[in-house]
Amino acid sequence: MALLEVRDLRTTFRTDDGLVTAIDGVSFSLEKGQVLGIVGESGSGKSVTSLSIMGLLPRGSAATSGQVLLDGRDLLTLGEEEMRKIRGQEIAMIFQDPMTSLNPVYTVGWQLIEAVRLHQDVSQTAATKRARDMLAAVGIPNPDERLRQYPHEFSGGMRQRVMIAMALANDPKLLIADEPTTALDVTTQAQILELIRRLRTDFDSAIVMITHDLGVVAEICDDVLVMYGGRVAEQGGVDDIFARPRHPYTWGLMGSMPSRSHGMDRLQSIPGSPPSLLRPPPGCRFSPRCPYVMDICRGDPPPPLRQVEDDPHFHVEACHLDAASKREEAARLLAAQEIVR
Amino acid sequence: MTEPILRITDVVKHFPVRRGIIFKREIGRVQAVDGVSIDVRKGETVGIVGESGCGKSTLARCIARLHDVTSGTIEFMGRDITNLTRNEMRPIRRDMQMVFQDPYASLNPRLRVGQIIGEPLVIHGRGTEAEIKARVQDLLDRVGLNPEHYNRFPHEFSGGQRQRIGIARALALEPKLIVCDEPVSALDVSVQAQILNLLTDLQRDFDLTYVFIAHDLDVVRHVSDRVYVMYLGKIVEAGTGAEIYGHPRHPYAASLLSAVPVPDPVLARSKQRIVLQGDVPSPLNPPSGCRFHPRCPRAQVLCSSDEPQATSFGGEHLASCHFPVARWPLADPADIRRPDPAATVE
Amino acid sequence: MIRYTIRRVLWGVLVLLVITMVTFLLFGPVLQGQKGLSAASTICGARCTTERIAFTEAYLGLNRPWYEQYGTYLKRIVVGPSERDRERACEKRPDGSFAEDCDVGRLGTTFVRYRSVDAVIRGALGTTFSLTVCAALVWLLLSIPIGVLSALRRGSFFDRSTMVAVLWGQALPVYYFGLLALYFLAYLPNSDIAIDLVGKRFEIFPLGGYADFELANPWPWAWHMILPAGCLALQFAALYVRMLRSQMLSIMGEDYIRTARAKGAPGRRVVVRHGLRNALLPLVTMFGMDIGILIGGAILTEITFGLDGIGHEAVRAVRDLDVPLTSGIVLVGALAIVTMNILVDLFYAVLDPRVRLS
CATH class of the missing domain: 3.40.50.300 (P-loop containing nucleotide triphosphate hydrolases)
Structure with missing residues (x-):
């Protein structure tokens, strides 16, 4: 237990x-x-x-x-x-x-x-x-x-x-x-x-x-819970999340860090501001700031937490984007990032 | 090499501490800035980095002449501005603006955004009311705010938007130099990135020069062409970003760099860290010799008696240390430990 | 801490010196210049010849330069009345001693009542002191629990009614409350109206006056004190409730309160030991100042309830142009305020470790 x-x-x-x-x-x-x-x-x-x-x-x-x-x-x-x-x-x-x-x-x-x-x-x-x-x-x-x-x-x-x-x-x-x-x-x-x-x-x-x-x-x-607007965006082991992030918000957070954007002129920032909990946006709460937003994201119910298919360990994320696109996007974004050490 | 737009030579700022029953006598001086020299060239971004209490904000205030310096000179666009009066400074302020840390505190809550941004234009008599309004709306658009929001109050904006307002106000008079004092440290990570991008874009579009002061090493590295590292009122290391971050020579700069958490678990596990002991000593009574010696893992007897002079490490790279760090990245904990005294005597 | 105390006391002495100087100059040389207001002409009366005034002036030493007069004045305050003062005030016995009831004091003799200022003030001080202490006890006992509860139950019915009461308490002057209280609790029950209504008179409270405190039977004293002290206290209680409420509201939002709760401290302990302890700090300053001011005379309360306290004496002294009494009262009031100020600062340094070292 x-x-x-x-x-x-x-x-x-x-x-x-x-x-x-x-x-x-x-x-x-x-x-x-x-x-x-x-x-x-x-x-x-x-x-x-x-x-x-x-x-x-x-x-x-x-x-x-x-x-x-x-x-x-x-x-x-x-x-x-x-x-x-x-x-x-x-x-x-x-x-x-x-x-x-x-x-x-x-x-x-x-x-x-x-x-x-x-x-x-x-x-x-x-x-x-x-x-x-x-x-x-x-x-x-x-x-x-x-x-x-x-x-x-x-x-x-x-x-x-x-x-x-x-x-x-x-x-x-x-x-x-x-x-x-x-x-x-x-x-x-x-x-x-x-x-x-x-x-x-x-x-x-x-x-x-x-x-x-x-x-x-x-x-x-050891484990990470990425939260956005009062909900879990992504959750899993720390190595899995950093190696295979699957939620656009996690991507944005990583891209916003100057230390992961070595040599880049501009950071991959997330537009807009974090949501007010007083009036959270309907559907996926990240949808107003998400570059990958689709119609389904804006309507209720919010995306459910799903296991990331290519991860053997517990690793879930809540996003409507299809798994293949997410895999490609994550790989593309991570390849562009060079980490300062 | 271009002529510097801002040249600070040997600037000292001490705050006297007074005490007494009726007649105050000086019992000590807070040596906030103690002999700092910095050159800023046109179009570049110079980062000044250090921990709280290192004197970086006092330095910013000295540059903008919000404090009078104790000694030293400040030259801006070829003119000595060290001892100018308030009135004489007024025309200079058109060319040198400041952006502050706290977007909540630095905007007058009772003024509308249009008034806040337009205020410097009105003070300096730039155009009619209509012209100023048009200019302010253009500025709002430039910093990524809706020009329609001209009549709103600061509290109607989020933290990041308020910092945009602060930047728009600084831009209003088309300055040559902007001194940014911790402009992003009060903001959320995602918003911080937006503001950094905005500053980068504005620099390109308006040919701006920045003095960028922050405690976050990664942020400073991202925006700066050249970086100065401060510790207890002194510059301990200076150079281009690549020089300093690629191979810090001063043990303090090296400790700072090694202390920054690496946002990757695999790299974080393999990293050698230098964990400094104790706290930054009081600037009221700074240590003798090299001010870093009580906390320095490499300190020798010499360090407590002689103040090290700046030594060149090629290019623009200068560090003030008797026993500079020889190997980077640290492969072994021994790399940062006390140097063998015999080996360092040349 | 000792250095701090010495520094504070030295400051206090300096302030008092300046005050003696100012009161002396104001009531002495400055008033002297005003026609018909000079001490000599006041003393010798309306139909006074010029020689008579000159004689009085010489007798009182008023013809000497002001700094000499100030020196004499200060000396008398510090070391006490001189032989000459005694001779002037009392009859000398053949053996050269003075009568036991020879009434001279450090603050001079009143013009109007032929008593020493010291004696008048001593007599009034007991009343004022009783009033102040009783009122202070009442307003603290009222305001601390109410203020705390009001803050803890912010927005509740209790809180809202308290705030209304506070508004009333602050807006209505003490003579309004006082007269109402006197009418309903002292006059009415003991009047013919009471006989008409219930066929009997009651002496619930006295209509005014004061009884000296006696350890054997404090009741008469207390009986006379309840209404005036209560009315005075209500006004201060209103102020203190409001202050304490806003202090508690901000303190209970502090991070260290959250820490105390996270430690597992029970609610009452969090409120009292961690919250109230900090919230009372600014009230200590206020309390000390209020006590100091009240000892200098609670004028309205004393007059409303016919108490012969310092405030009442002050009003009389001013009305009668009784210069020595007026300046004596000013001095005593100043002494009370300065002393309370020092005590508050010292007490504060004990309560708040952050000021101790600086």
Whole structure:
């Protein structure tokens, strides 16, 4: 049994302008020690997915359906108190902006100890020791001294390490990282990615990595979920997706990256802007921006997820274009791209 | 070789830090930019790349004379503009425009798009109302916006469209040089590509020169003819894109390049990385000698005492390092480690 | 932290010095220049001869240069009244001592009531202080829970009714509320109308006045305080509810609140330890300033409820052209504000570690 199995997750928000379906039928599963990447641009629903799993969306205005099975237990059926016990203990989360994610008025030690004592019935001394050990484990020098300092005395990279230490304090089975390196400089990003890579083996937890950067995906993920407008565009193993991308949005994302377009005068950009979830386009949500759009794409129902025929592993995509054209187009586009290294 | 359109010589920008009960005394200086020299030739794009706190945005503001420099000179189109007053700068600003990072913050929310783009034309008295309107609509069309949207407000546009408005405003007076300060870093990947393409097209059509400042190495490489790498207020390496990205000589440039995630899982697995330790030191009290030495995997005693001078590596390639990187791409982790002191003494 | 404290206190002393200087100059030499307003002519009355005025001026030391006068004035404030001040104010006994009830003070003697300014202010301060403390307690106890609940249930019926009440509370002046309260809770139940309606009088609340606080029986004091403190508190509570609500709304949207929830902190802990703790920060500044201002005199409330507090004394002093009393009250008010300001800054530095080091 998979550690985490998400089946047909659907989250709807009630807003002044009516119901908004922020994510619409997302399914995936994740084994222990695996890293799943969720890639997408703003409004793709990638962050809502993680908050839905954590049960952190406001209960009044957000409705989530489907199943989120953690070790076979459906989290969506749990009450707030049961869910609270799971948050921070079985599933932990780190966020994009380490500068604002720690409470400015408490010491780092206080916040780490709080994380420990919320879930473990241990003494203050034991919790302090655990906090200290966690700081050391994420590579923070002088952990004893650092425990007594406030977040503003830490740099961005160090704060993200504190967030990771706090997330791992209770040995969670699953770590959700929501754009953990986006706000960091590239050398700090490399440090944090290195740390996550190491922790994945040391702590043996599964990781959901939410990012907009295909580079980060290629560096540390095993599986990828490409999301667009709240739906899955393409999903599969990282090697399969990069070697045989089958959805025009994935192509566009790859073509938009300067690092994959070495020597080209122009990038293969995607026209238009990411869709507003308030008024998503009918049919395939990528259709208004898709260069391969056909009449069928604009009408309901949206294209279903289909297995990519020439891939032996699990690799699905949702596009009406016929398989042969997609094969040819992907091959043509990839041949044109030269990757900077 | 063409005469540079912009020549920055030894520019220093220090921000004094003052403290005191009643009388403020200076207790230190943030050495944001410390002796930077850059040449920009007509029609080219010069990229300036570095991490946050390296001084690249301060440099951009010095070039546009939004900051007064502490010392050094800035020559633009053959004229020394270092000490010009606001009034004297006005005619110069026609030829030198800026595009900023945040398309949300840099547009006045209460003005209509037509007014925003037309404002520089009105200030400089370019034509009648009707002529200006026609010109603004032409500009909107040029940057890929609907000329009909002349009367809309900035909030009615998406992030990418707002950046297009910012670019149109910069273009209004037909400048020779545009200083772009992180123009695409707030945008989604797909939109970022559109804006980069737009900048490329405009450069070709209007014979523009760009100074392009960004933290994203891939973006800088894509747009730039020549690149300067900054660290803690100094240029550590300079050269054409091919020279720097093909074989970085400064260990900082090499670390930066090796830290960028490669968007291909197969290549990513085989790549040798240099993961720098620690954080960028404070520009208030920068390290002695080579400013990179406390974090440098190759640092020797010499590096903490003597500041390295720029050395040529052929062509336009310059790097300021006592122990430059000899082999690239890194085939072995040992390639970046401490050089054998005996081997480097010449 | 110690350096910071010293710096703040030094600043406070400097500000107070400037204030003594300004009040002295305004009420002394500046007023002196105005015909009929000079201290000497005020003291000796309307039918005063020129010699008499000159004598009074000399007696009061008003003929000396202003900086000397200021020096004397400042010296008296700092070290206390001199022998000469005592002689002037009290009868000297044959053995050279003064009567026990010799009433001289650091702030001089009032023109009108032949008491020292110190004694007048001391008498009024108790009332004002009681009023301020009671009102502050009430408005904090009211506004914190209401503000928090209102923010947490944004848009609910509770929130909307609170906002309407806040609008009323802020728009209606304290004398309006005060008079209504006095009429319905003090006058009406104890009037003939009550007899007509229910055949009995009730003394629910007094129509005004003040009773000193006594530890043995605080009830009379409290009984006199309820209406004035309540009315004053309502007005401030409205302001604080609005401030706290908007603070909570923005704080609860902060990333670290999401972090606390993601850690598995229970809802109440997230709201109180992580949310409220941060939301109260700007209110601390406001609270300190408000207390300082109120100690300088809650004029409208004191007058409405007939309380002889600092505010009431201030109005009287101005009306009577009682220069020493007016400047004394100004000084005490300034001292209250400056002190509260320093306390707030120090307290803030303890509450918010980000300002501690700078």
